[in-house]
Amino acid sequence: MINPFLTATANVLSTMAMLTPETGKPYLKKGKTAIGDISGIIGMTGHSKGVVVLSFSKEAICKIVGSMLGEEYTEITSDISDAVGELTNMISGDARRRLVEAGYTFEAGLPTIVSGKGHEIESVTSGPVIVMPFTVDGHKFVVEASFDD
Numbered sequence: 837m838i839n840p841f842l843t844a845t846a847n848v849l850s851t852m853a854m855l856t857p858e859t860g861k862p863y864l865k866k867g868k869t870a871i872g873d874i875s876g877i878i879g880m881t882g883h884s885k886g887v888v889v890l891s892f893s894k895e896a897i898c899k900i901v902g903s904m905l906g907e908e909y910t911e912i913t914s915d916i917s918d919a920v921g922e923l924t925n926m927i928s929g930d931a932r933r934r935l936v937e938a939g940y941t942f943e944a945g946l947p948t949i950v951s952g953k954g955h956e957i958e959s960v961t962s963g964p965v966i967v968m969p970f971t972v973d974g975h976k977f978v979v980e981a982s983f984d985d
Contacts (some may be wrong), residue, residue, distance in 0.1 A: 838862060840934035841888070841979050842968055848926045853903040860969035868958055871967070873977045874912050874951035876924030882942035886983035888928050889957055892920065897976035910949055921947045927979065
């Protein structure tokens with residue numbers, strides 16, 4: 837269930853921002869503290885209950901949104917927050933489409949955006965939180981996925 841999220845992230849960023857993220861080694865998250873400065877959270881239901889979180893460092897999301905919109909960003913603004921919501925929708929949508937091809941059907945809710953250094957995200961699923969780390973121009977962001985067992 838992880839591969840569709842890895843592929844979707846690379847696909848959406850290359851298509852929308854003309855950027856190719858580097859993928860790190862997935863790992864299990866410990867604790868509730870977000871890895872980034874701004875996070876998009878979207879719940880999923882269907883095959884099982886799950887949640888997907890995109891969490892970006894300020895530098896990574898400024899680079900991504902700047903590339904998407906052709907502007908330079910140095911701070912998290914309302915444009916950045918809106919873009920995090922859209923990226924969360926697009927990446928989870930692309931991953932859901934890929935999951936359907938593997939026989940798993942999911943519906944998604946609306947994304948919620950949370951920002952601020954050290955913000956916490958409480959998992960609502962019984963399964964582990966798998967973190968898929970990425971970098972873009974050396975700046976970190978992650979996609980986290982967790983589903984009920």
